[in-house]
Amino acid sequence: MRKRLLMSAVLAASLALTGCGTADQGSPAPGGSGGLTPVKLQLQWFVQAQFAGFLAAVDQGFYREQGLDVQILEGGVDIVPQTVLAQGQADYAIAWVPKALASREQGAGITQVAQVFQRSGTYQVSFASSNIKAPADLRGKKVGNWGFGNEFELFAAMTKAGLDPGRDVTLVQQQFDMQALLAGDIDAAQAMSYNEYAQLLEARNPRTGQLYQPSDFTVLDWNTVGTAMLQDAVWASTDRLTDPAYQDTTVKFLAGTVRGWAFCRDNAEKCRDIVVAKGSKLGASHQLWQMNEVNKLIWPSASRAGLIDEAAWNATVDLAMTTRNQDGQTVLTTRPEGTAYTNEFIQKALDSLAGAGTDVVGAGFTPATVTLTEGGA
Amino acid sequence: MTAPVDRALAADPAGPSRGRRRTADGLWVVVPPLLVAVAGLAAWEAVVTLGRVAPFVLPAPSAIGEQFTRNLDTIIKTGLASGTNALVGLVLGTIVALLAAMAAAQSRFLADASVPVAAALNALPIIALAPILNNMFSATSNIPRRLVVAIVVFFPVFINTLRGLREVDPVHRELMDSYAASGVAFTRLVRLPGALPFVFTGLRQASSLAVIAAVVSEYFGGLQDGLGSRITSAAANTAYPRAWAFVLGACVLGLVFYLIALLLERLATPWRSR
DSSP states (O other): OHHHHHHHHHHHHHHHHHTSOBSSOOOOOOOOBTTBEEEEEEOSSSSSGGGHHHHHHHHTTHHHHTTEEEEEEOOOTTOOHHHHHHTTSOSEEEEEHHHHHHHHHTTOOEEEEEESOSSOOEEEEEEGGGOOOSGGGGTTSEEEEOOTTOOHHHHHHHHHTTOOTTTTSEEEEOOSSSHHHHTTSOSEEEEETTTHHHHHHTSBOTTTSSBOOGGGEEEEEHHHHTOOOOOEEEEEETGGGGSHHHHHHHHHHHHHHHHHHHHHHHOHHHHHHHHHHTTOSSOHHHHHHHHHHHHHHHSSOTTOTBOOOHHHHHHHHHHHHHOOOTTSOOSOSSOOOSOSBOSHHHHHHHHHHHHHTOOSSOTTOOOOOOOOOGGGO | OOOOOOHHHHHOTTSOOTTOOOHHHHHHHHHHHHHHHHHHHHHHHHHHHHTTBOTTTSOOHHHHHHHHHHTHHHHHHHHHHHHHHHHHHHHHHHHHHHHHHHHHTTOHHHHHHHHHHHHHHHTSOHHHHHHHHHHHSOTTSSHHHHHHHHHHHHHHHHHHHHHHHHOOOHHHHHHHHHTTOOHHHHIIIIIHHHHHHHHHHHHHHHHHHHHHHHHHGGGGSEESOSHHHHHHHHHHTTOHHHHHHHHHHHHHHHHHHHHHHHHHHHHHOGGGOO
16 A cells, blocks of 8 residues: 555656656647737747847848747746746747756757857957966956856866866856956956956946046957857757747747848847837946857857857867866767757758748858947937 | 753753663663664655655655765865855844843833743844845845854844743742842852753754754855755755755754754753753
8 A cells, every 4th residue: 555655656657747848848739819920939038139139020020021920938047948938838949059068968958040140149258457468368367157057168268278167266156247356356257248358348447437438448359369168049948949830940040040130230229229118237338248249159150140150069069078177077979969069950940941042151251339328328 | 849840941851851861761761862863864755755656756865875975075165165155144132132131121021021022023024124134234244144154143032031030939938038149149049050951942943943053044145155055056056966965064064053052051951861
């Protein structure tokens, strides 16, 4: 009797857990709303110009033209977009490639279907007076990083420069702001070119009474150091990609997305307004800066926007497998198996746009000069 | 005469008591929890394997155990860092709480007025305290974390000590009065020894809280040298088996603190357990 109770308890528990993210996920049937296919997109952070292309595609009706009703789910500090996707609570998710591949290794059934940013936007910023001109100069310094899997480019650069991240520097957990650097608590801080770096330039320098200038800082850019990893990418559910309806939705979603980004390349200020209207945390001048910086990460895109570059992807995986953090752990322990990424759907989406006359290369793109105001208002 | 009641025990049934430590019974103290733990782990493992639950949802105990042994060096190293913060904060918070309780016990008014203040302090969430303290002191020092621990442990020690100081057996009071003992002698001979069991009850409650506070306060920035930073970074990397391994490390650390507090209690109040 007792044994039977235990067995049924185990079975009941496993059935209950089956409901939330098993290794074999069924696909929810798409229900129509006014003839449109509902699609949920999980962002990896708060609404800001980093996601302007998606917001613009909703605002300008590009998704609607494709027959999609896209709902955008805002991210946050402790939202892991790729597991939201893997558990079936979203249809697509935006996530950095190494982090999403780590989730994949842990059983999340996800496949990359597009690469939004062709370049990395992560900097390691320090005051010019600290003389940190190369990764090797970080030796003996207090080095801030966000943790949460956002730190591996920095670790790769330190390793490349012959530093042991666990021994040769003091690692400090940084908040998602620049206060620790400005207060002098740390010598070098992690910053996204399109977000935290701007926050530095929006702060008042107490010595001059003016805003800080780019010349006050030195920036280590992982693209030039050679330890850049691929960041914002679009992920889809691996299992559902066998379903023709979901395949079709994926192509349409990506077509609308590329149109959104092309629109933001040509209408940065309009996209800033869309983002601000959506309730971004920081104000208009900050979002315009961010829009401009994000455009730099996408355009010009010689091989066409959204395509996953095999060489860059492999370089990211190699770094993810070889870069050790202070405890000797790597992001990935094995090479991704199965269909970790596919260009099939973005290819179809780009082909469908070619006929419609959308410029998906942006050869003529020139970044604007954005003037920041105090506090990013 | 009525049967003597161990008042401290009545207030805290989990405390050590008479006659609970005969070796024959010792086995019965250890075996049932072990059985429950083993059965629980087996059921967990079965649920994960039979239910084909993906590791990113709920890792199997075997996977956690594997990560625990693989990362044992790091767990010990980071556990020592978090443990040091917890210990310093615990000692600091306890000393302040003892002094405050002694001061408050001087008069009924002070005692009645201080309890709500202490309760309000106790209600301050770590999530609010840690960032504020990080901004007040350098984020790269251990001071903010230790202060968080001190603030968290203050309440249980203060409240229990205060109760102990204010509860004096009338028989003892009459006896001392009959000796015409001075106030100082009364405090030294009756009040403080009488309050000791209460102090240690508070300390025992505070010991596990100290570890929790030390680990959680690491989530809000500062040096990446403790268990808390490892738990968040492993979880963010979807390395949940590793995250759980570090959580297990934090559990062990909390248990060590608890057992040491229990041992101190036994040593300081030998009359409560023969």
